[in-house]
Amino acid sequence: MSYIHVDHLQKTFIIRKKRETGRLLREKETVFALRDLSFVIEKGELVGYIGPNGAGKSTTVKILSGILTPDSGNVSVDGRIPWESRREHVRNIGVVFGQRMQLWWDVPILDSYGLLKEIYRIPDADYRQRLKELTEALQLENLLRTPLRQLSLGQRMRAELCGSLLHRPGLLFLDEPTIGLDAVSKLALRDFLRWENREHGTTILLTTHDMEDIAALCSRVMVLGHGQKLYDGDLPALLEKYDTSRTVTVRFEDPETMPALPEEASLSREGDLVKVVYAPGQIPTPEILEKLQQAGTIREMTIQPQNIDVLIAAMYREMDL
Amino acid sequence: MRSYLSAFRLRRKMELQYRGAMLGGIICQVVFGLILIALYRALYAGKPQTLPLQHVVTYVWLQQAFFRMLLASDPDLLDKIRSGSIAYDLCRPLNLYGFYYARIMAQKITGSLMRAVPMLLFASLLPEGWGISLPASLPALLLSLLALMLGLLCVSALENITMAFTMRTLDPRGIQAMLNLLMMTLSGNILPLTLFPDSWQKVITLLPYAQLLDAPIRLYTGDVPVGEAWRILLIQAVWIAVLIALGVWLWNRHQKRIVLQGG
Amino acid sequence: MKTVRLYLRSMKMLMKCQLEYPFSFFLQTLAQLVMEGGEMMAVILIIDRFDRVNQWEAGDLFFFFGIMSVTFYLTECFGRGITGNFPYLIRTGQLDTILLRPRGVLTQVLCSAVDPRRITCIAVGTVSLIIGCNLARVQWTGLKVLAMAEAVLLGAVLILALFVIEAIFCIYSVKSVELVNALSYGGRSACEYPIDIYPRPLRILFTAIAPFALVLHVPAAYILGKPLYAWPEWTAFVCPLAGAVFFGLIYLAFQKAMRFYRSTGS
Numbered sequence: 001m002s003y004i005h006v007d008h009l010q011k012t013f014i015i016r017k018k019r020e021t022g023r024l025l026r027e028k029e030t031v032f033a034l035r036d037l038s039f040v041i042e043k044g045e046l047v048g049y050i051g052p053n054g055a056g057k058s059t060t061v062k063i064l065s066g067i068l069t070p071d072s073g074n075v076s077v078d079g080r081i082p083w084e085s086r087r088e089h090v091r092n093i094g095v096v097f098g099q100r101m102q103l104w105w106d107v108p109i110l111d112s113y114g115l116l117k118e119i120y121r122i123p124d125a126d127y128r129q130r131l132k133e134l135t136e137a138l139q140l141e142n143l144l145r146t147p148l149r150q151l152s153l154g155q156r157m158r159a160e161l162c163g164s165l166l167h168r169p170g171l172l173f174l175d176e177p178t179i180g181l182d183a184v185s186k187l188a189l190r191d192f193l194r195w196e197n198r199e200h201g202t203t204i205l206l207t208t209h210d211m212e213d214i215a216a217l218c219s220r221v222m223v224l225g226h227g228q229k230l231y232d233g234d235l236p237a238l239l240e241k242y243d244t245s246r247t248v249t250v251r252f253e254d255p256e257t258m259p260a261l262p263e264e265a266s267l268s269r270e271g272d273l274v275k276v277v278y279a280p281g282q283i284p285t286p287e288i289l290e291k292l293q294q295a296g297t298i299r300e301m302t303i304q305p306q307n308i309d310v311l312i313a314a315m316y317r318e319m320d321l
Numbered sequence: 322m323r324s325y326l327s328a329f330r331l332r333r334k335m336e337l338q339y340r341g342a343m344l345g346g347i348i349c350q351v352v353f354g355l356i357l358i359a360l361y362r363a364l365y366a367g368k369p370q371t372l373p374l375q376h377v378v379t380y381v382w383l384q385q386a387f388f389r390m391l392l393a394s395d396p397d398l399l400d401k402i403r404s405g406s407i408a409y410d411l412c413r414p415l416n417l418y419g420f421y422y423a424r425i426m427a428q429k430i431t432g433s434l435m436r437a438v439p440m441l442l443f444a445s446l447l448p449e450g451w452g453i454s455l456p457a458s459l460p461a462l463l464l465s466l467l468a469l470m471l472g473l474l475c476v477s478a479l480e481n482i483t484m485a486f487t488m489r490t491l492d493p494r495g496i497q498a499m500l501n502l503l504m505m506t507l508s509g510n511i512l513p514l515t516l517f518p519d520s521w522q523k524v525i526t527l528l529p530y531a532q533l534l535d536a537p538i539r540l541y542t543g544d545v546p547v548g549e550a551w552r553i554l555l556i557q558a559v560w561i562a563v564l565i566a567l568g569v570w571l572w573n574r575h576q577k578r579i580v581l582q583g584g
Numbered sequence: 585m586k587t588v589r590l591y592l593r594s595m596k597m598l599m600k601c602q603l604e605y606p607f608s609f610f611l612q613t614l615a616q617l618v619m620e621g622g623e624m625m626a627v628i629l630i631i632d633r634f635d636r637v638n639q640w641e642a643g644d645l646f647f648f649f650g651i652m653s654v655t656f657y658l659t660e661c662f663g664r665g666i667t668g669n670f671p672y673l674i675r676t677g678q679l680d681t682i683l684l685r686p687r688g689v690l691t692q693v694l695c696s697a698v699d700p701r702r703i704t705c706i707a708v709g710t711v712s713l714i715i716g717c718n719l720a721r722v723q724w725t726g727l728k729v730l731a732m733a734e735a736v737l738l739g740a741v742l743i744l745a746l747f748v749i750e751a752i753f754c755i756y757s758v759k760s761v762e763l764v765n766a767l768s769y770g771g772r773s774a775c776e777y778p779i780d781i782y783p784r785p786l787r788i789l790f791t792a793i794a795p796f797a798l799v800l801h802v803p804a805a806y807i808l809g810k811p812l813y814a815w816p817e818w819t820a821f822v823c824p825l826a827g828a829v830f831f832g833l834i835y836l837a838f839q840k841a842m843r844f845y846r847s848t849g850s
Contacts, residue, residue: 013848067683069847083846091686102681106601115597118590119685119692147604341759352766356774356786363781364634499615506622512629 001079003203004041004064004171009034009073011059011227033059034070034227043170044201046193048218048235050208052316056227057207061173064205065093078170091120094164098176101160103148109159110144113166120167127166134162137192154185161189165196172196174206178213190216211312223315230319242311242318246285248276250292251300259295261288347436351443354385358451372515375454376542380513382444382453383538389433390473390533391504418572421484425477457543464550465540471557472533478564479529485571509535515544529560587691594695595662602700609701617704620653624708627776637781643719644808646712649776651732651804652796653709655739656772657702663744664699666690670751671761679845689842690748690835720808728807731820735803738827742799743768745831748838755841767794775800780812795830798823 011034034056041047051057062068063075066082066089075082082089103112117127135141138158148156157177164172174193178186194217196202206218214221215235223231223238231238250259255272265278265288278288285303292298358378365374444453456462483500505511507530514525514535525531536553539545545553602609627649631642640648660667670693673679682692722728746768753761771794779787779797791797797812805812806820 062680065684067680067846069843086683087686090684093684095684100677100681104597104601106604107597111597111600115590115593118586118593119687121586121686342762345760345762345764348760349762349766349770352770353773356770356782359782359786360774360777363637364630367637368634370633499611499618502615502619502622505619506625511622512626516633517629518632 001076002040003043003045003078004039005074005076006037006039006060006064007074009037009060009063009070009075011056011063011068011070032227034063037073037224037227037229039222039229039232041203041205043203044197045220046197046204046206046218048206048208048214048221049224050211050214050221050312051224051230055224057224058175059227060224061095061175061205061207065095065173066090091167092169093171093173094167094169095173096157096160096164096175096177098157098174098179101148101156103156103159103163105149106147108145108147109140109151109163112148112159113144113163116163116166122167126168130166130168131162134165137195138162139188154181154188157181157185157189158192161192165202168200170201170203172202172204174204174208176208176210177206178208178210186213193217211309223319225316225319238315239305239311242315243306244279244281244314245277245306246280247304247306248278248288248292249302249304250274250276250298252295253297253299257296259292261291343435347440350385350388350436350440354381354440354444355451357381357385362450370516372544374450376515376544377513378451379453379542380509380515380538382441383541384508384510384513384534386437386440386444387433387469387534388510389436390429390476391508391510392501418481418569422477422481425480425484426473429473429477454542456541458547460547461540461543464547464554465537468537468540468550468553468557469533471554471561472536475529475557475560475564476533478561478568481568482564482571485568485575504530507531508533509538515539527556529564532557532560587687590687590691591695595698598698599700602698613701613704616701617708620657620705620708623653623776624649624712627712637777639810640778640781641720643716643721644810645716645777647716647720647722647808648778648801648804650709650711650713650716651735651739651800652772652776653712654706655736655800656743657705657709658736659740659743661699661702661706663694663740663747664697665694666744666751667747668699669693669697670747671754674751674754674845683846690838693751722807722809731803731806734821734824735800738824739796739799741831742795742827745827745834746771746794748834752834752837752841755845771796778805778812795823795826798826800824 011032013031013033015029015031037056037060049057049060059068063070064077064082066086069083077089078092080089103109104115113131116122122130135144138161140155140158140162143151143155143159148159151159161177177193178189181189190213193204193206197204204217206213208214219234221231221233221235221238222229251273257274258269259267259274259276261267261276261278262283264282265276268275268277276288276292292301358381361374361377361381365377441453446452456465480500507514507525507528509515509531514522514531517525526535536545536557540547540550540553627645631645636642637645673682673693673696679689682689682696685692716722717724746764749767750761750764753764767789771790774782774786775790775796779790779801782790787797802812802815802823803820806817811817811820
């Protein structure tokens, strides 16, 4: 049996509209947060979970973590139904929200960890060993005695991660963990997540809008829209479907060179650079390269795929999200 | 002037949105009023006083009805100062003192009028000895309304000064709480000032805290006759002048400091 | 036992947090003194002007005020998570974070705050109690001490339960939260004075609905040697149990509210 099983999951919310003038009762509207969602995740997988705002991502995470009960459908995580045995279930999960802190603001983070140890009833020896391991991996050794409020955003995120992993959860939910972080912090965080996943076999479900996080970490990605699963598979295959254009930038020995290309490709000149935009589906890349070489001696050339965010936007558009 | 008015209107709209909360607040305040009146009735039954019981009952209802005016609480504004987003307001081409003065006044008026009217209606329906009585005379009513307006100006000025201090300490809770509590005791909310020992009353009624509710109520019940009303109004006017002058001076000083820090 | 350890550990940490801002803490503690001092001054001024109410003399009145004050502010001090923080936790969605941890919800909420500033209020209440005992010439016995301890403990339980109602209101997003204040803060104000001076509707409200009179006044009257309604001695030990019963009922309602919360989300 798989680690996480989600079967025909359904969840609706009732939204009470604002009272219209002259009406006594407020109108109610039923909104589907999730409709007929099914998927399976194996132990040790690192899955990216994407979709536009309001697609139902956080509803899924809330149900999987046992704090929300669904209307219908079956879910089992490690053989347990999350919302029926909340306390046993949450002992085995860790959750990190990029925009909400669980550590205490005014005390040294070590004190916060001490309290978490108490809350999760972690045995002393286990706690010491795990804390040592995590603080090394997250480079927190020198920050343990600093109050959370004095840490930078990147340091705070690392401290949060450490706090959510102290009790060795088998399953980790990450909600926009890299939001607002600088490049160095982002890379460090991704390295750590890869390490934790490899070293401890922790299953990770990553919800994010940052496609680079997904590209760097996840072997598998699920796309959610309007409460339904729209795609489930690997990221390159997903991108290929929507990767409709490439940009080639060329600098010729002779700046006056103007290559002759098929009509479908668009050609433009910026200073001594020639820019070619084409769709690989229409014109194969080798054909473009051949034409360019025929035009003159090339000094420099780069090929760029489309920006990943643009791709995702195109995909959302096509799926009518 | 128009921008101050719109600050006022915006605030009023925000207050009006919480109708459900208001109903709960009114019922709570009514229960408090009834408890206090029941207590004073029991006390009077044992030992009647020269001050008529009906005056005390009226005092209690008016205090409860306008209770909201006493509280120094604009959590939005305090959050703004703490989080630093007050910087947006500093960028606006406004006199900050006037802007916040309008805001505080708006909150006090709307927050309490919406509650006061239904409460006073309810209190007037109660039988003699439990309910509020009519004002001593028409001039007394008009003078007490005037005194209420002046009292409001006075207390808003006082609160604006706390706000200025807040900008300095960044943690307003201490000063805020202190002001609120002095207010509750010295304004006659906990025990009507008319029941304080006579010698104390002479001093307490001079303080700004007594100006907001105690002064108008005394005019309303006729404890202070119409002929002597000028004394109350004079005290109020002096406080208003002093507190506004002090407030403007403090704000100007702090505003400069903030601008310097922001660089 | 582990729950007690968790609670103590949380308290220690939260105290540390408070003391991070010593000046503000000092000011606020002082403010609390002003507040409760003002309340007690009202009692002194009332006694000065009226001498007594019915059979209750000055000493009795100080004792009633003191026992309410000590009970209420001990609860506010150590139960701040529930008395002050709960609606905030619900509105900001922090209740979700609590649900993500393997401990009871009420336990965690209780552990989420402490309010040491109330120490001055408790001190004022204690002073009032001592004055009351002296003026009323209370002869302490083992049984009276027991009655007192039971009253304060179960009084705290009752007050916590009243504040849990507020949380329940919040979960069902009832806007009239202040209504509950009529019971909690209203109960405190009313029951600073003995219940039998009030007319029947108020007596019923604070005996049968929010049973402050049963939990605090029956034992207090027994300690003062003037049994309330001339009830027999044993009632001073049985009546306070109403506080526990009240808490039990509210707890059941709270469980139901949590099920609602978890089916609707926030």
